[in-house]
Amino acid sequence: MTDVEWRVIAPRLPNKPRGVPRVDDRRVLNSIFWVLRSGAPWRDLPERYGPRTTCYNRFVRWRKAGVWDRLMDAITKPHDGKVQMIDTSIVRVHQQGATGKKGDRNHCLGRSRGGLTTKIHALVDAKGRPIKVMLTAGQMSDIASAADLITELPEGAMLLADKGYDANALRNAVTERNAWANFPPKANRKDPICFSPFLYKARNLVERFFNKAKQFRRIATRYDKLAENYLAALKLVSVRIWLRGNESTS
Known part of the structure; x- marks a missing residue:
């Protein structure tokens, strides 16, 4: 450091x-x-x-x-909450991380086409800095943890996400907080919605966060048996990304 x-x-x-x-x-x-x-x-x-x-x-x-x-x-307390973005990223689980004891503990392990995986759910601010991170099993949908991520979404904020988050329940949850959900509509959506492609371009910042986090090889591949340890490692990496970003602009 x-x-x-x-x-x-x-x-x-x-x-x-x-x-x-x-x-x-x-x-x-x-x-x-x-x-x-x-x-x-x-x-x-x-x-x-x-x-x-x-x-x-x-x-x-x-x-x-x-x-x-x-x-x-x-x-992360001084984050810029005017514009926030959510997204997910799949992480492969190494064979060493797949040997945890079965029981009541949730290891956040799921099977998908790539084998055992864990999914990272992240909420970032307008500068691409992580505000909240969560884990689920790899086969869970992207929208599974969205409601938990936006519990502190400030009034008047804009939430950006891809079309995988285009669900009325999530849009209503954002509206209840007097915020705006700027998601592209799915192909099967029949009712018209308000969507700005220009503002949506900023959503790439959440993908940049995942790229920075996965430069840490223990985040890019999950070796930890316990989801708690992997999430703790992810939070430490998030802190490092914040501090490095602040140091580069000071």
Whole structure:
């Protein structure tokens, strides 16, 4: 991490002076980002980052404590909500990620033509920066998590999405928030709708987000057995995209 990134993240990490001082947080975070970027197993972590068990346990423990959730909420709070975009992206699940124990836990695994897959649902702002991310099984429809993604859609905002989201239920949900759904109509739609092709051109920003996120190989392919760990990794990558974007414009 750069010094700018660390200055933003450091105050938002747990700070408990009691007990034995823990391993340097910055070094541990660098190790986590190294694994996410390279896609390597945790056991291949270079020695300069310290014991791999310490780094992995810190990642999981803070995920369970909600640290990564709160970090993303804090970083994404100043987003530009006037224009928002939603879309999905399919991720192949590696064989190592398909060996989780069956039970009540939802692993967000589904079968499609490409085998076992997970689907990422993302909401981004007018600058292509992620606001919310969610996971479902790969065979779920694109619109499956749309209602949950737009719960905080501000009044007067415009929501952009492709024709896969053209459903009356979603349009009504957007209208109830006094916002505008600018979706292209499906071929079988009979009732006329208001649609602006010019404004729709900005929707490519959500696709750019997926491209940036999948530059991290552990996001492009799911190796994690638990959906919670994969989602936590996705949120950390989202935070990195935000910080890099802010740093490049400062």
